[in-house]
Amino acid sequence: MTTHLRAGPRLLMTALLLTAGVGCAGSGGEAAASCSGLVTYGNRGYLPTGDTAFTVGERLGTATIVECDDTPNDPGVSIPDGRTGAYAVEGSDPADAIAVGDSAAEATLMKVR
Template structure:
């Protein structure tokens, strides 16, 4: 491979890393992580982030969860992206303080967990592990 070919590959890889880094978690106020582009909601003053590959059973309707706008523009275009709301549901066997399901309908509801950092609550990890 020529020097130009390797240089182009390195530049392409660097551009990909920079675009991914634009939507990563950073340190927010209060010592908790706040992520700008992750799928997150708030319900009863708790923040929840979506968790993939969780086998769960939906419980009763709890109320309304709010999704703040994505803040990946560095403060530009503030106020253009509206706050959205969806229905929050219980997850059978887990306290709503730990996890909820969120969606327009029970069929579209997805699993969200309340956690900070990179550690999932043990109750959620058990569902992922199939216990």
């Protein structure tokens, strides 16, 4: 199944939560690491890619959405710890890339960091 990003309210919110803050600038102007969007599966960390054309394979199990509060002075912006489905990506080893989401149709491509 080829998955394309659709702008439904739930999917849009998921995409915003997964991509918010990746590559935030530090006070010195250099890029600072961000935990936002980080999921773990099989003892590996994955970050969203922004790629929208990929083929979702079989369900692998459950990925963990890592709790993140990299803006402690901005209440209400933190991402709570959670769980979501982990799916294979056709043509990729799960050690390199997986798709995550509540269903295969809503999955977002993630690559190992």
